[in-house]
Amino acid sequence: MQASLDEIISRYKAGSRESLLPLLQDIQIEFGYLNEEAILRVGQHIKLPSSKVYGIATFYDQFRFVQKGKFHIKVCRGTSCHMHGSLSILREVERVLNLKEGQTSRDGRFSLEAVSCMGACGSAPVMNVNGEFKTAIAIQDIAQIINFYRSTI
């Protein structure tokens, strides 16, 4: 069962600014992203203006501000993947999904994220769909991979 925002916030002491990041992380783990309400509520709880909470949250790559899609696609943009052409992979995924990195499709099926390194440098270029790795991919594979997930919904 999903914990409510109230429950997560109540785990941390009111007014303790040092709990900002753990609190945001907990909320993201539970809901998959940080919405406006969460940021406002966190700010009120730890006595930090919402502009600050939002500013700090946007500083870190780990936080998302739009809901993830049913299939969350991560394309690796780490050094090894970059050397193996991951930028073209990312652009191709963007083209096929008609999405930009960081966005979620309107029907909520797909979301796209570029990440720094997924620790599979030997199999570059790598992408990951809902935790499942696709290794040594080529541009020609992309449409097929995505169509596979499209057909499962």
Place this chain on the structure above:
Amino acid sequence: MLFDIEVNGKTIKARREDTLLMALERNGIKVPTLCHIKDLLPSGACRMCVVEVEGRQGLIPACSHPVEEWMKVRTHSPRVIKARKTNTELLLSNHPDDCLYCERNGNCELQKLAEDLNVRERRFYGKKNKYKTDPSSASLLRDPAKCILCGRCIRVCEEIQKITALEFIGRGNKTQVGPAFNKGMNLSSCINCGQCVMVCPTGALAEKQYPALLQDALHNPEVKTVIQCSPTLSVTLAEEFGLRAGKDIEGVMYAALRKLGFDYVFDTSFGADLMITEQATEFYSRLKFGKLLPMFSSCCPAWIKYAEQTHPDLLENVSACKSPQQMLGALVSNHFAPLAGMSADDIYSVSAMPCIAKKFESQREQMTHKGITDVDLVLTTRELARLIRLNGIDIEQVEPELSDQPYQSRSTAGKMLAVSGGLTEAMIRTLHFLITGKETTQLKIQELRSGKGRKEYFVKIGEYKLGFAVVNGIGNVEPLISEIQKGRTDIHYIEVMACEGGCVGGGGQPIHPEKNNIKARAKSIYELDEKESNRFAHQNASLQSVYNSFLKEPGSELSLMHLYTTYEEREVMK
């Protein structure tokens, strides 16, 4: 404790607690800065103040490095100059090339640095992000494309005003400055004080302006234009024309305004006298009934927005009087217009203020009458000066004139609204008359004239032992409010002005003011008070005749209808 350090081959004295920059400045050595704000903690972000220190490998930012005894410093060595120049070029690499069309052309710190450092070509082409300007606020226009991320606005908003409406958003080359969720400023906790505009080195933050509307009105024969000038303006405007700070050019200003084409020129000090008389009456009646005390002042629109969004439970303690601008605006619509045989719709009512929050105030729903604003357009000191220059008026050749009837006379009490503490002094004078029926002889209240952010004064008037508190800089109001919420009862009247020093330090004043200029403006106001004969708001002859012929008495039915207002709780992103 003083000790010697060596700078550029010469020995200078430095103090132990100083930063390197402070020591250099004290000895007349100028080092360029960009992100630095005097009296705030250094941030060291822009690296413009770097200097060479012998024995240190890298260059050292003077603004954030403490001065030490062993130091041998070079402030303008070729290496230092090269670093500063490259820094500037990098800042320019993604800056829009539209200086000629920029609000701050000729008054921009980045432009000046580029010029001083001899930047003559574009060596770096940075990636330019696409930004939208944010026109959502009634007072502010934000253009992130021109922002160089120095963070001054953020620090002023957070450390001095304690509002924290702005913050860095994102990271790396996508960083920008904006309010929470990067939404419009109108939804943020911004109180429109404009202190961010005052510290912005470029044109990224500026006041909202409508020059075309004003030009149309001034040149439309069917529209009568009326302008009112804030008590602060006459002692500030001179600076915009290179004259001595604090020089009072009241008469010259009125004459210049007539030359601009305004049909009627009024002085908001009259509105201030009116407000003091009404507010003293309101305060006296609260005293008599012992209700809704302490009473907060209501003339500062930035404070009003702050109260509405932060302390809705205190709103009934805020005086219901409109600000002088809006009182005079309402009188122009409802008293002056019929008197001059016009309808309020035929009048284009302008005000010139040292403030950008006044722009917001004039647009408040409560300040409209059947959908028509009492004050149609608010100009800042800067905009007015530009308008005067645009029309080719040489301020030094203009013969002084008087403002127009029926609001011609004013007291120096009204004039004192320009400075923090001045409103309270003026209130005490009128209150003394209301309570005892006699004028007070103690006119100068030294306790209220200090430069402190919070001042208190206790006095016995008639049978009442009264406490007055004065706050300037909105960041200083919260401690006082929490003392009152914890049960402090010796304070009866609280004057709040959102800007440091009061309106003389307002967000619509000339950009980058020296602290000394703000002091000179205040001094000039106090000198007027010493010099002139009418020092009591309620003795203002024009005001008395307006009461006799129109309003009848303070707090009358007509007063309540035109001069009082209401407040609303505001939901903002705090």
